[in-house]
Amino acid sequence: MDTRIRFIGEIRDDYEITEFTEIGQYLYKIARKDNVTNFLETGASTGGSGRCIATGLQDTTGKLYTFEASKTRYQSLVNNLRGLPVIAYNESSVLTKGISSYYQVDSDEFAACNQTFEKLLQNIKFDACFLDSINLCQSLELQMVLCVKIRHILMHEPDHKCPGYDSLLLKNGYQLIKASRDEINRTEGRIAARHCQPLWVHYKFTGFPFSGCL
Numbered sequence: 001m002d003t004r005i006r007f008i009g010e011i012r013d014d015y016e017i018t019e020f021t022e023i024g025q026y027l028y029k030i031a032r033k034d035n036v037t038n039f040l041e042t043g044a045s046t047g048g049s050g051r052c053i054a055t056g057l058q059d060t061t062g063k064l065y066t067f068e069a070s071k072t073r074y075q076s077l078v079n080n081l082r083g084l085p086v087i088a089y090n091e092s093s094v095l096t097k098g099i100s101s102y103y104q105v106d107s108d109e110f111a112a113c114n115q116t117f118e119k120l121l122q123n124i125k126f127d128a129c130f131l132d133s134i135n136l137c138q139s140l141e142l143q144m145v146l147c148v149k150i151r152h153i154l155m156h157e158p159d160h161k162c163p164g165y166d167s168l169l170l171k172n173g174y175q176l177i178k179a180s181r182d183e184i185n186r187t188e189g190r191i192a193a194r195h196c197q198p199l200w201v202h203y204k205f206t207g208f209p210f211s212g213c214l
Contacts, residue, residue, distance in 0.1 A: 002028065005055045007048050009080045012073065015157075015198060017049040017132075021182045023156065023200045024052040027130060030152060030202075031056025036127040037063070040120065040150070042093045042141055043133035044068040047080030049156075053130065054084035065120055067093045067133075069110045093117040093133060094140045117141070121148050128152035135161040146172045151205050157198045165201075174203040 005019040005028060017024045031039055031053045039057060044050050044066040054064045064086045068074045074090040081088060092113040120126075121144055129150050131141050138161040145153060146168070153174065158165040166176070181197045 002055060004058065005052055007051060007080065009046055009076050011048070012046050012076070016045060017052065017156070017182075019052060022180055023154075023182055024049060026178070026200075026202070027052045027154065028056040030128055030154070031062065031064075032060070034060075036152070037061060038124055038126045038128075039064045040126045040129040040145070041066040042117070042129075042131050042137065043156070044073075044077050044088070045070075045132075046073050046076035047078075049130060049132060050077065050081050050086060050088075051084065054081055054086045057085050063087065065089070065124070065126075067091065067117060069093075071109055071111060074111075089116055091116060092137065094137050094144070118144065121145065126150045128154070130154045130156070131158075131162075132156040133161075138162040139165075142168065149173075149205055153203045153205075154200065155203075156200050158201060159199045169203045171209050173205055173207045173209045175206045175208075177202040177204050 007018040011018065027049055030036060039053050039062060041050055041053060041064060045068060050064060050066045057064060062085060066086060067089045068077050069092040071090060077088055091111040094113055094117060129145050131138050133141060142162055142165060155162065155165060179199065179201045181199050183197050
């Protein structure tokens with residue numbers, strides 16, 4: 001394990017991705033690939049997954065562009081990604097209503113969408129993305145990244161955040177590379193409780209849409 005990956009800040013919930021998780025290590029390896037330069041992330045939380053990605057990019061010319069709408073979590077995110085090749089945005093990735101209601105907090109906690117996510121997709125060629133936002137956003141994010149054919153699409157908890165994600169990816173020429181559930185405790189590397197084993201997937205663009213029965 002690259003010791004630079006270490007999560008250095010407060011772990012705010014059981015679903016935070018850290019260097020102990022399988023998806024954290026997997027993101028690190030994807031980011032280290034020679035053909036991966038620009039990496040896009042949503043739902044960054046306090047920077048666990050971003051630290052894994054950005055550490056993988058550190059020995060390359062690559063850069064991570066990451067989004068977190070919560071103002072409180074964004075401050076922790078900036079601290080956790082300090083010194084790494086990252087541009088972090090404190091705003092929602094897409095235009096949507098109800099984020100504050102979803103989290104049951106005051107609406108002032110969340111920054112609005114300035115359409116930066118959409119503008120980045122139009123102006124930068126991304127080689128990989130990691131979609132980890134809430135179910136109010138992930139489906140629209142997936143549709144947007146599919147339009148620009150990002151080579152590697154990774155998603156966290158898509159089974160309940162983005163219904164139909166698998167058939168949509170297949171129809172758009174993507175092949176499933178890996179699907180797994182994180183069974184490792186985020187802080188100590190031990191087996192986690194069953195309710196803390198979220199699904200994650202990796203699809204790669206092949207250009208050959210699935211034409212059979214789903």
